Amino acid sequence: MTNDNKIKGAAPDQENAPSKCFKQENTKESRILKELSSGRTLNRFEAERLGDHCLHSTIATLRRKGYSFYDQWEHVPTRFKKETRVKRYSYVGMRREQV
Numbered sequence: 345m346t347n348d349n350k351i352k353g354a355a356p357d358q359e360n361a362p363s364k365c366f367k368q369e370n371t372k373e374s375r376i377l378k379e380l381s382s383g384r385t386l387n388r389f390e391a392e393r394l395g396d397h398c399l400h401s402t403i404a405t406l407r408r409k410g411y412s413f414y415d416q417w418e419h420v421p422t423r424f425k426k427e428t429r430v431k432r433y434s435y436v437g438m439r440r441e442q443v
Contacts, residue, residue: 415434
């Protein structure tokens with residue numbers, strides 16, 4: 345690779361790393377949005393299988409981007425035979441001003 349294609353100021357082992365300006369297709373946000381927009385609902389534990397370990401944060405990010413979600417508290421069993429409260433999210437759509 346020529347020096348023209350190297351990322352300026354990058355560490356030597358990262359000089360040829362792909363630029364962050366390329367759109368990533370399989371992101372945590374895109375996986376969650378695809379799942380919810382298909383009609384499914386998710387809580388934080390179900391989102392784990394999609395690689396999302398902090399669903400409320402992903403939902404907040406998507407909301408800032410203009411997506412709307414309905415959320416409702418629910419109780420789910422823990423592995424210690426108790427219950428914990430989590431939110432279940434469902435996709436509503438884009439906000440009007442974003443469409």
